[in-house]
Amino acid sequence: MTDHYDALETREPAKREAELFSRLPDVLRKALAAPAYAERLRGIDPAAVTTRAALARLPVLRKSELPALHKAAPPFGGFVASPLGSFGRLFTSPGPIFEPEPVHADPWRGARALFAAGFRPGDVVLNTFSYHLTPGGFIFDASARALGCAVIPAGPGNTEQQFELIEAYRPVGYSGTPDFLKILLDAAASAGRDVSSIKRALVSGAAFPKSLQDEVKSRGIDAYQAFGTADLGMVAFETPARDGMVVNEDLIMEIVRPGTGDPVAPGDVGEIVVTSLDPQHPWIRLALGDLTAALPGTSPCGRTNMRIKGWMGRADQTTKVKGMFVRPEQVAEIGKRHPELGRLRLVVTRSGESDLMTLKAETASPGGNLQNELVASLRSVTKLGGNVELVAAGSLPNDGKVIADERG
Numbered sequence: 001m002t003d004h005y006d007a008l009e010t011r012e013p014a015k016r017e018a019e020l021f022s023r024l025p026d027v028l029r030k031a032l033a034a035p036a037y038a039e040r041l042r043g044i045d046p047a048a049v050t051t052r053a054a055l056a057r058l059p060v061l062r063k064s065e066l067p068a069l070h071k072a073a074p075p076f077g078g079f080v081a082s083p084l085g086s087f088g089r090l091f092t093s094p095g096p097i098f099e100p101e102p103v104h105a106d107p108w109r110g111a112r113a114l115f116a117a118g119f120r121p122g123d124v125v126l127n128t129f130s131y132h133l134t135p136g137g138f139i140f141d142a143s144a145r146a147l148g149c150a151v152i153p154a155g156p157g158n159t160e161q162q163f164e165l166i167e168a169y170r171p172v173g174y175s176g177t178p179d180f181l182k183i184l185l186d187a188a189a190s191a192g193r194d195v196s197s198i199k200r201a202l203v204s205g206a207a208f209p210k211s212l213q214d215e216v217k218s219r220g221i222d223a224y225q226a227f228g229t230a231d232l233g234m235v236a237f238e239t240p241a242r243d244g245m246v247v248n249e250d251l252i253m254e255i256v257r258p259g260t261g262d263p264v265a266p267g268d269v270g271e272i273v274v275t276s277l278d279p280q281h282p283w284i285r286l287a288l289g290d291l292t293a294a295l296p297g298t299s300p301c302g303r304t305n306m307r308i309k310g311w312m313g314r315a316d317q318t319t320k321v322k323g324m325f326v327r328p329e330q331v332a333e334i335g336k337r338h339p340e341l342g343r344l345r346l347v348v349t350r351s352g353e354s355d356l357m358t359l360k361a362e363t364a365s366p367g368g369n370l371q372n373e374l375v376a377s378l379r380s381v382t383k384l385g386g387n388v389e390l391v392a393a394g395s396l397p398n399d400g401k402v403i404a405d406e407r408g
Contacts, residue, residue, distance in 0.1 A: 005112035008249045009303045021050045031282045036078030060261040060287040067095035091135040093230040102280040108233025109248050110143025116239045117202040117224035119173050121148030128154050128176030135230045140175040163193040170197040178203040241301035250277050258315040259328030269293045269400030271315035289316050291400040317403040321355045330381045331402045337377050343396040348405045357386030366390040
């Protein structure tokens with residue numbers, strides 16, 4: 001039995017990079033057929049976007065923008081050129097954000113994530129993600145069926161009926177949130193129901209702390225995590241190496257400084273930005289609002305794609321100070337005005353009954369008039385006064401946080 005879903009997973013990284021970027025110009029041309037992309041990418045020559053550096057010059061599209069864009073130009077904000085009838089299913093997610101499901105095989109790219117978690121053709125899978133209006137249930141359902149599994153479309157809740165299905169069909173796999181897996185196992189133990197057929201799981205949609213991982217394992221279930229979104233499907237997934245998450249094939253992932261589209265230095269924490277190469281529904285530099293960091297080298301499991309640490313928090317650290325919003329992109333603008341600086345962190349505290357901002361700035365050369373210049377830049381950019389603290393280069397945490405609200 002092979003350890004990998006297909007040969008794409010183990011190809012030379014340089015070959016993968018070359019293949020992805022050779023396809024990108026054509027995907028860009030298809031994206032430009034949609035009016036919103038045509039406006040956002042006006043003047044872009046798709047034939048010239050064949051490297052990461054060229055891609056990084058394109059504007060990011062923030063997921064947080066989508067609800068307003070979709071409301072202004074329903075249903076997809078002008079970012080989808082294909083007619084509604086050419087898609088298989090049409091969903092909504094909180095926001096609301098509207099998502100179409102492409103009609104080709106494995107439209108959410110999840111089969112290889114299930115394979116990495118030990119699922120195999122012929123397995124029976126209990127899928128407890130919701131099938132109601134949102135795409136979660138169908139992401140895992142379509143992925144399992146693309147792998148060759150039979151799926152029990154259980155959805156969440158109603159544990160009594162789920163026990164009947166489990167005892168009748170004896171599924172070996174579970175997909176759903178880790179929280180509901182624990183609920184199911186606890187309820188089965190209390191009711192004396194047999195769910196022992198479940199031996200492996202792919203979980204997503206909620207935190208899966210070490211304590212819960214250990215408890216699930218102690219009950220005989222080998223569980224893996226996946227990181228996905230309703231827009232893109234499966235973005236990255238755990239493998240038997242248990243060493244970070246491997247980015248899915250057919251996606252180009254960048255990690256950028258929050259509030260910008262500028263790639264971070266290797267290993268630094270930043271915001272996940274994804275470009276998908278699905279010609280029916282491409283995404284061009286979709287900023288997800290989630291933080292992560294790339295891991296060096298390739299996975300010990302043999303998969304050679306980029307690895308990430310997993311979910312490390314939210315990138316949108318916008319906070320209100322003295323009644324005005326202060327945003328990560330404003331901190332980034334200060335950094336652009338002073339390129340000699342390293343990391344920046346705007347710390348918001350309370351002094352008496354007032355909000356207080358302190359900009360901590362890494363620098364190897366703290367002399368001259370730098371501090372006063374930064375005080376002026378802070379006021380110019382945020383329209384608020386604040387203090388500046390110059391700190392040693394490399395002393396601020398590498399956690400992707402550019403605004404720290406410490407007001408309690």
